[in-house]
Amino acid sequence: MKQKLDISWLMGMIVKTPCIIGLFWLVIGISTPVALGEESEAKNYYDQCIESRLENCERKASYETCAGPRLQECAARAHKEAAFLRANKDQLMADMESEKVKPIKYKVDYTLIKAYHRTGE
Numbered sequence: 001m002k003q004k005l006d007i008s009w010l011m012g013m014i015v016k017t018p019c020i021i022g023l024f025w026l027v028i029g030i031s032t033p034v035a036l037g038e039e040s041e042a043k044n045y046y047d048q049c050i051e052s053r054l055e056n057c058e059r060k061a062s063y064e065t066c067a068g069p070r071l072q073e074c075a076a077r078a079h080k081e082a083a084f085l086r087a088n089k090d091q092l093m094a095d096m097e098s099e100k101v102k103p104i105k106y107k108v109d110y111t112l113i114k115a116y117h118r119t120g121e
Helices: 008-065 069-098 105-118
Strands: none
Touching: 008 069, 008 105, 069 105
16 A cells, blocks of 8 residues: 655645745835835924924024123024024934934934034034
8 A cells, every 4th residue: 555645734835935925025015115204204303303493592592682691692502503503404404314313302402402512602
């Protein structure tokens, strides 16, 4: 009597392999747009944070007409920082993107403050 070869495991592998490969490409295809979306979201967040800092600087710059010398100094510093942020906004956003700064307010603010103080103003 001849024994039959059990090839069911081979048939299972033939069926499973294309499914596994298909799932792999599906995951790759889905994760790529998500990663690209995260980059644009981060860039939008950087822009919002810079605009927020600009608004704060402009508010502080309005203190230049106050009688107190400390408020006038604060206003002058805020005016310089606002000018720096306006002049370098695109470069700051590109730097934060290349450094992969997480879109968290305190991290973005720290990066902006550090960049401003590197200029020596």
